[in-house]
Amino acid sequence: MSAIVIYESLTGNTRRAAATIADELVAGGVGVEAVCPVTAIDYGALARAELVVFGTWVDGLILFGQRPGGRVRRVPAMAGKQAAAFCTYAVDPGHTLAKMDLLLADRGAEPLGGFAINRRKLVDGSKEFVDRLLGVVQA
Ligand SMILES: Cc1cc2nc3c(=O)[nH]c(=O)nc-3n(C[C@H](O)[C@H](O)[C@H](O)COP(=O)(O)O)c2cc1C
Incomplete structure (x- = not known):
């Protein structure tokens, strides 16, 4: 299994999480092609x-209107690939993950x-x- 970790980060939290996630994937036997x-x-x-x-950060009014923050529309096409989302947040992520899943499905991912x-x-x-x-990942 090979993977890429793509993140959007404003103040560094999501970038740090992405680096840890990449390390953990490697420890779990997944080949990480890039973290970008x-x-x-x-x-x-x-x-x-x-x-x-x-991965991205949660943008919103703290308890309302949460959504994936930043330049998430730049997420590229990824037809036929498996995809998993993560977000980092302060108080409450709201429906951010569901919105990220819609974005990933829109780009052709599973x-x-x-x-x-x-x-x-x-x-x-x-x-x-x-x-x-x-x-859950399919080997
Ligand atoms: C403009 C702005 C709006 C935010 N809105 C929310 C929010 O609605 N709910 C929440 O839990 N965190 C909110 N946060 C907190 C960030 O999602 C959180 O600090 C995140 O870890 C930042 O990731 P980053 O360091 O990768 O940019 C907001 C942060 C910013 C800068």
Whole structure:
């Protein structure tokens, strides 16, 4: 299984989570082709990856109107690939993951579901996400 981790990060939390997620995937036997921001995607790595892990931060009015933050519309086409979303948040992610799944499906991916990581628990949350992901991903 090969994967790429793509992230959108404003203040660094999601970038740090993406790095931990990549490390955990490697520890779990997944070949990570690249970890890149959504503004600088390694398209060769994306082409080789069977699994796309996409993360962003939660934007909203803290308890209302939450959505994937930043330049998420730049998420590329990924027809036929499995994809998993994660977001980092402060208080409440709302429906951000469901919106990310719609975005991934719009790009042709098969969404596997997602995981919300509290910004105060970036490492533990990233590890739990990968544990769950490895349980559902098709080898
Ligand atoms: C403009 C703005 C709006 C935000 N809105 C929410 C929100 O509605 N709910 C929430 O739980 N966190 C909210 N946050 C917190 C961020 O989602 C959180 O700090 C996240 O980890 C930031 O990720 P980053 O460091 O990768 O940019 C908001 C942050 C910003 C800058």
